[in-house]
Amino acid sequence: MLALLHTSAAHIPVFDALRDRQRPGLALRHTVAPDLLDDARRHGPGAVAEAVAEVVRRAADDGARAVLCTCSTLGAVAETVPAPVPVLRVDRPMAEAAADRAGDGRITVAAALDATLGPTADLVTEAARRAGHRPRITTLLIPGAWALFEAGDTDGYHRAVAAALTPLTDVDAVVLAQASMAPARALLPASAPVFASPGPGFAAAALAATGEPVPPNG
DSSP states (O other): OEEEEEESHHHHHHHHHHHHHHSSTTTEEEHHHHHHHHHHHHHGGGGHHHHHHHHHHHHHHHOOOOEEOOOOOTHHHTTTTSSSEEEHHHHHHHHHHHHHHHHHHHEEEESSSHHHHHHHHHHHHHHHTTTOOOOOEEEETTTTTTHHTTTOHHHHHHHHHHHTTTTTTTEEEEEEESSGGGGGGSSOOOOOOOOOOOOHHHHHHHHHHHOOOOOOOO
C-alpha cells in the first residue's frame, strides 16, 4: 500500500487516475489535511513537522510501505521527518528532470501560492547542484490563481496558470511548483518544456512502495 498526504481533496482523483494507469492494483490510502497547509503558511513548514510525522506513523501502522506528500509547501519537512517507511515529496523527481533538461540554462519556477515558491526554487537549486549545473532560476507568482483554486473553479485556475505561462518563451524549463497546476500544460502552446510533479512523483513513490518500477508506457 502507498499512503498519500494531501492538503486538498482535489488531488485524490488525480492520483487515483495515475494509479489506474501506472500501477493497477496498488492500494492507496489518502489523508487530506488542509489545516497543515494553513498552519505552514502562518508559522512556517517546521511548525507542522510533528503533525506530518504523526500522519506518516499512522499510515505505516496501517500497512503503508511508503508515503508520498503531494503538497510542495510541506515537502521538505515531510521527507525529513523520522519515519519507519520511506517518505517522498512529490516534486523532487520533477525538479531533477527539469534541472537535467535545463543544464546551466534558465529555469522559471511558477506557483499560484507564495508559500510554495521558496521551497520549490530551493529544491530545483539543490537538484541542479547535485547534477553539476548552475542554472539561472527565476520565480513567477501567478496573481489571483490560488483564489480560483480555493473557490473550486479549477477550469479558471488552469486557464489563469496557462495565461501566465504562455509568454515564457525565453527559458529552458518551466517548473510548476504545485501538483494542482499540472492540467494547465494541456492549454499551453508548444514552447519551453513544462515540468509538473504528479506523474514522476507518483512513479517514484510506487517504486518505493512496491520495489517495482512503473512500466515505461505508464
